[in-house]
Amino acid sequence: MKELIDVGNLPKHIAVIMDGNGRWAQNQGAARIFGHRNAIKAVREVTEGCAELGISYLTLYAFSTENWGRPEFEVRALMELLVQSIRNELPTMMKNNVKLDTIGDINSLPGSCQRQLAEASEATKDNTGLNLILALGYSGKWDITQAVKKLAADVKSGVLSPSDINEDVLAAQLSTGARPEVDLMLRTGGDHRISNFLLWQLAYAELYFYEDLFWPDFRREHLYQAIMAYQGTERRFGKTGEQIKANSAK
Template identity: 50%
Template sequence: MDKKLNIDLQRVPNHVAVIMDGNGRWAKGKGMNRIFGHRNALTAIRQVADASSEIGVKFLTMYAFSTENWKRPKLEVDALMSLLISTLKKELPEFQRKNVKVNAIGNLTSLPKNAQKVLEDVINSTKNNTKITLTFALSYGSREEIVNAIKNISKKVVNKEVNIEEISEKTINNHLYTFNLPDVDLMIRTSGEQRISNYLLWQMAYAELYFTDILWPDYREEHYYDAIIEYQNRERRFGKTSEQITE
């Protein structure tokens, strides 16, 4: 049976965030190096992006490279940057055909210059697409993001551009990398790890968290639909009681 038929298309999450974990373990299990795992992760990305678009998810954010990932062996980091460049170039026609708007968050200036250029070109080329916004978190760390927001707001206070008494959640939102994205409704992490690893800490304040043992290169649309169905079976109260939600 097609699991998609069990999804209420009127109640799909608006914004899904994914931690794509398990590439290295998947490759190791096959007697290969970690880079092999990263290269075999692309099918999962395509399937989740296509499934999201098909059921009406408007925003999909994928944790592609964290600030901590720079500490990995240079060979792996270089391979990941090369894979980023080649994938973006290859997928651009598909992004256009499927009406996908590409976005990126993180300390993007720390990426290699050629990666920055290709990313900028793809973002500009797809900026008018409207079906779904696909955001890649690159050189991203949520604590760094929040620190940067505080610094920028503080500068505006010092320069009397912002009144300290008027600082609100909206003020902070507007100074985050995700200023143009809504809060996360559902966060999915693969590979069995149950933590959020410095990912969208502010944006996931009321997100539903879903963990699966499946390693990312094996993740497919039917697994994604399982997460969506589980999300729809939960009661999101946002601090209220069940009775208040049903009134």
């Protein structure tokens, strides 16, 4: 399937809602954390698949602000798994020239997680391939709120005038900063919603939902499948199809 992809028409930024770990485990009569542990291979598959194709940015919804409301033992196990996974995957990231970064309220994470993330980010900062972004302690509403607070503080201090605020100024204060908006969002697990993920950055993204696929079973072929669907879509950004074709012909 990979050979059918048009490498001249790749999405620059792919985002993924990795859903279905708990249900995958429950279907096998196991605890939910078993599903999270078995999801690591899927993370490796999508990361290496994007790196091999030449995708510039991959953002993974690893832990939302709402996830703090899950049972305490599951949250604790997730945090421990996060630390272990980053430590174990660092050699692979270096081998594949992957740069690791994070978005979200990182200060809300346990100290061990913060330290491991900081070490991995520092180790990979000079890598020039895929930018892998982990959304941790993240939600789209949190992101927009913290951006507005920054702008309000600048207005109060006189650094910024309210009339200077536009979409670009606000977008620059989001946790994604200068990174491009999302072109393609994938979600496993069968649900058709974006679950408070990158609300601003998904404004014109193409959305691809996997009906009968839980995240632990995700493999590169599923990535290729979504990219091919993306390449078969006419992205109009509010314009007409005729306008898009006319601009392409210039």
